[in-house]
Structure formats: structure tokens, C-alpha cells
Amino acid sequence: MKVYNTLSKRKEEFVPLVPGKVSMYVCGPTVYNLIHIGNARPMIVFDTARRYLEYKGYEVNYVSNFTDVDDKIIAKANEEGVTAQEISERYIAECKKDMAAMNVRPATTHPLATQEIDGMVEMIGTLIEKGYAYNVDGTVYFRTRKFREYGKLSHKNLDDLRSGSRSLLVSGEDQKEDPLDFVLWKPKKEGEPSWPSPWSDGRPGWHIECSVMSKKYLGEEIDIHAGGEDLIFPHHENEIAQSECCNGRPFAKYWLHNAFLNIDNRKMSKSLGNFFTVRDISEKYDLQVLRFFMLSAHYRSPLNFSAELMDAAKNGLERIRNAVSNLAYLKENCQDASADAMTAAEQETLTDVKAFAAKFEAAMDDDFNTADAIAAVFELVKYANSTVTSENTQAFVQAVYDEIVSLCDILGLIVEVKEELLDADIEALIEERQAARRAKNFARADEIRSQLAEQGITLLDTREGVKWKRA
């Protein structure tokens, strides 16, 4: 399997540090507002990478932070007259709802910057001790000139950067030794959240957060570090500098970056005001359509958002869902529903089906090429539509059905149409459960409770009888 590494600017064979295990860190959002669909792009594409790595048999430790202390969070808190914590907690909860609705699985750990201040103070202390950082009046800066490899990720010419940024130095920053030095710790201003440190009461810079959280939850050296391409410089460049100088060893082996989600060929962003929130989109579309849209392009290609492309994604997803529901119908209505063995001819046909799966895998092995992987699913759908009939055995129909559903599942796309239970059905089942209980048939009663739970129905045994609610 190959992945494109921003560090080497080429595709490399993926070999994890520890066989069978993958440690992966994805920079998460700053939580001061509902996330927009640009922020959703790294969430969806790296969740898909994780799912694929798991499908390949790796045990993936996936860490993604929430940046919950930041100028923008503080500004929003002041605007509303509430605490910064109230703002960050609110938008973390909203972000988690959006993630679930996009079928983005929760990370193994979602650390919060404000819970990891001790580790940051410790890392900054080590950097000062080793001569990689210095304190000026309570502000601590990283001494970029001391790290010879600074610039290796972004492949930037540092002298050009230095002369460019010299003229941009704003007052207050002229205490830096070098224009490329960046803040590790800054003293608090009136009304800001702060923590004690040996240098000043203050708060950490943004870059140090990720170096510390990655080290704490994944170790000093990790397999994959990922995020949007705007993070390559300075965020990830600075993370490398901090981590490698502190730990004395390489930080991440593979650096993966998604391209932007654009609108009218400009980056979708809060500051440009040209964004749609995930919530906006959910009012018009099933968010599975958004996921399908994101995966219909390779993660390193810019993707332009438009109503036409969303409608095309909607049609594409429907085409797969129709094929799946047609196969579900054939499964129940094929000529010999009792026969569970495939015929010899079907066995042979199944090798064609497996060939589509192999194509899917080859695409995903090539730097997670989800666009080509989806094309392979479409070929399989077309094949199923034209090949499978009610004359096939149930075992064969089931095999084709399973293949489509499981390939889509690797992409996090839900294509099975689950029949919703009607209120009357639920009440009939509850009645049957009560009768089973009266007859002391508790096994049957429990079975009904789990059957309902699978459909998202919870039962509440109250004094007035059994009540139920949908999830």
C-alpha cells in the first residue's frame, strides 16, 4: 500500500513503525462555531483512511484534538458575555453531532488542549533547557535558527521567508531573535483564561498543543500525522521543530494533507464568509450525500462545491442504494429461497464479483484513491443490475449483496435501506413481550427488547406500563 508523503513529496510504501499497528494524529477544529463543510473534508477523508487501514487488518490508534483555547473562542465568549469554556463545550458537542451524522467515527481519543497544559509547560521547559526556546518578559519563543531542518516539510526557502516576514513584524514581536521564531507561551491579557507557568500566567501557543497531545496519546514517534494543506506551514512545520528538538527523534513518518474544498474556486473559509455549515447542508441533503460527494474526489485534489455536484452525488448514492434494495428483494423472492448452496456456474460468476473488489482495493492501496474505489463500486452495481435475477440461488444473491454493502462500509457509506418499524408494529411487539413475561418466558422477552433496541427503540418500564421512544 502506498501513501503520498508531503515530507518526501512522493508516494511511499506504507510500513508502520510497529507491525500491525498504526498511530495516527489528525489536527482537529478550533471550536468557536458550527463546523463548515471545508472542516468536514479532513474529518471524512481521514476517517475513511482509518476505516481502510482497519479493513487491511491494522489496529489503528486514532487521535484528533479539539483546540478549545484560542483568540476566536475568547472573542466569541466576550461577544456573548459567557466563558470561553461555555463556548468550546457547546461547539464540541455540536461538532460531535455533525460527525455522527456524517458517519465519522469518534476518535480513539479526542484530547482537549485545555486539559493538557501541564504537558505543554513541561515540553516548553525542556525546549528552553536544550537551548531551543527563550523567554522574553513572560513570552516564550521557539528559536527556529537552532533547528537545522526547519522548513523540511513545507520545502520553503527560509531566507526568502525571513526577508518576507521581517517587514511584517508587528510591534511587540520585535523582541524575537528571528522573524521565523514562533510563540510557545504567551502572557495573559485582561479577561482571558490563563494557567500558571514558570514564565508568566498565560496560555500556550497553538502549535505546542498538537506536539504534546500527539506525544501523550501516541508516543514520541508516530506513523501518520494529517490535516488540511493549509496546516503544512507554519503549523505542522512548527510541530516538527518542537517535537524533534524536544524528543531527539523523528516525529511522524508520513505526513498526509487534504486539498481544499473550494467554492467558486476559492477556499471555503470562515474569514472569507463563503461557507456552508454541515448543519446548513443537512437541511437539504442526507449527510451521506455530503460524504459521498467528498469521497468522489481524491483527497489531494481540490474539490469545488456546487449544487450540481451535490445532485450528482445524490444520484450516485441512490443508484447504489437502489441496487442494494433490489438485491434485498431478490434475496427474499428468488426461485429457490431454501437452497443455500451456490451452483457451479454461480461460483464461477462470483470470481467476476471478486475482481471488482480487487479493483476497489487496488485503488485504495494507491494513496486512498476513493474516486477510483467508487468507480469500482459502480461497476459492481452495474454488473449486479444486469446479472442477478430471481433465478439465482439465495446464497449467490446474498454474496453479491454483501460485497456491495461491505465495500461501501469501508468508505463509511450506509447503503442498506433499513425498513422502519411502524408504531403499530412496535406496540404489537411490546404486547408480545408482556405476554412472554407473564408466561415467565424471559428469554423471549429479552429477545424482543434487543430486537427493538437494534431498531433504535428503547423501552422504559414505568408504573403506568411500558413506554417507548425512538433514538
Ligand code: AMP
Ligand atoms: P480550523 O478549525 O480552521 O483549524 O480547521 C480544522 C481543519 O479543517 C484543518 O485540518 C483545516 O486544514 C481544515 N480545513 C479548513 N478549511 C478547509 C477547506 N476549505 N477545505 C479543506 N480543509 C479545510
Ligand code: ZN
Ligand atoms: Zn495540529
